[in-house]
Amino acid sequence: MLSTSSLAAIAMLASAAAAVPNVKARATDAESLTPWVTVGDNGTPVTITPVxxxxxxxxxxxxxAPHDLTGTVFTQTSYGEITTSTGTAPAPTATAADGSGSFLKCNNKDGANAPWCRPDEGAIMYPGTTYYLTWDSTYFTPNTTVTVQGNYLNATTGEVTSQAFESDKMVATWGYWKLAATSDLMQGQSAMNISLQIVALNTTTGTRSTFVKGPTIQIANVPTYHKAPAAPPSGAALYIALPTVFGFIILCVVGGCLWNRKTRKIELGNVMSRSRHGFGLGKPRAGLSQRRKERKAAERVQLMEREIAAGGGQVYRDQPDWIDIPRRDSDALGSLAGTPTDERFHQPGARDGSARPQAGAERNYFRDELHRQDEDRR
Structure with a gap:
């Protein structure tokens, strides 16, 4: 039979296992035996020791402990892409909107950065996520009251400028505090450095008595997603793609040449002959139907002019009637302007010998020359 202490131990294990949702048996390894802490929706931590x-x-x-806490190979899905990484597990985060989740129990009473365990130095935290800040609860005396502070840190000078946040008072035995990262902590910048510290309060006076410096974290925006470039084709894909592409290009070039040769053929007769398509390059001869249209239009215009003239109206013409306009060249020709050139106006005594010029009359040599040329043409 089992002793009373054994029964009590089994009951405690059963109650602890019942408090953890979706706990499944797993293979034995060193990490799986590490104690871990589960946090309920009320924020109360419960330490679970694997058996x-x-x-x-x-x-x-x-x-x-869940694999997300103890594993060394992690698979994450971001923007629809699955990535795999190895190494230390990322900073523990709440898995529900109410802040519930889990993290490994911290054991760092005398190690580096004691009593802090997580987050690591230089960890980057993104707004919209709740992170667990953990420390070794045995570092402090029982019933010690602590607060967690975050101070803005000048990355260039290392000087603390102002306080970013401070938690409510809590007992140090909880060993954790959840930080809800928000964009307000960035103060409008792309990233802000914050130095963490635990402040222990004097149990008698309630004043701050001990400051335990912690890691420096960075609150930054989620990095912009850049899709990895597709790998160039290789192997069988390259052997098939190259001939297909080059074959298509050659086919397009040859087809374009044949099409141009067929549609842009120039005959010699089209260039040399004026009787086939025109009287000159770029000025084709009007067709028969076009000439007929122009002739009918001219006939209609003439008919309208006759009707207007018969009615006593005046017909408009683009060119003036030179018969009714007097000559305006007398000023330029001088005495030659009114000189008749017809033979009937010749004075007797011209070159034909029919008469001689009258005494005292001046001979017109220009008129005689014109008359001589007319006689020679006859």
Whole structure:
């Protein structure tokens, strides 16, 4: 029979296992036996210690820590792409909107950066996520009241400028505080450095007595997503793609040349002959139908002019009637302007010998020359 202490131990393990949702048995390994803490929706932490047992001859760990806390290979999905990374697990975060989640129990009472465990130095935290800040609860005396502070840090000078946040008072044995990162902590900048510290209060006076410096974190915006460039084709894909592409290009070039040759053929007769398509380059001869239209239009215009003239109206013409306009060249020709050139106006005594010029009359040599040329043409 089991002793009373054994029954009590089994009952405690059963109650602890029941408090953890979706806990499954897992293979035995060193990390799976690490104690871990689960946080409920009320913020109260519960420490769970895994138990190693044997089921059907197989070594099994009951209430082991989740793989997200103890694993070294992590798979994450971001913007629809699955990435795999190895190394230290990322900073523990709440898995629900109410701040509930889990993290590994911190054991760093005398190590580097004691008593802090997470986050790591230089960790980047993004707005919209709740992170767990953890420390070793055994570092402080029992019933010690502490607060967690965050101070803005000048990255160039290392000087603390102002306070970013401060938690409510809590007992140090909780060993954690959840930080809800918000964009307000960035103060309009792309990133801000914050130095963490734990402040222990004097149990008697309530004043701050001890300051335990912690890691420096950075609150920054989520980095812009850049899709990785597609890998160039290689192997069989390259052997098939290259001939296909070059074949298509050659086909397009040859087809374009044949089409141009067919549609842009120039005959020699089109250039040399004036009787086939025109009287000159770029000025084709009007067709028969076009000439008929122009002739009918001219006939209609003439008919309208006759009707207007018969009615006593005046017909408009683009060119003036030179018969009714007097000559305006007398000023330029002088005495030659009114000189008749017809033979009937010749004076007797011209070159034909029919008469001689009258005495005292001046001979017109220009008129005689014109008359001589007319006689020679006859």
């Amino acid at each position: 190693q047992t044997t089921i059907d001859g197989t070594a099994t760990v009951i209430s082991g």
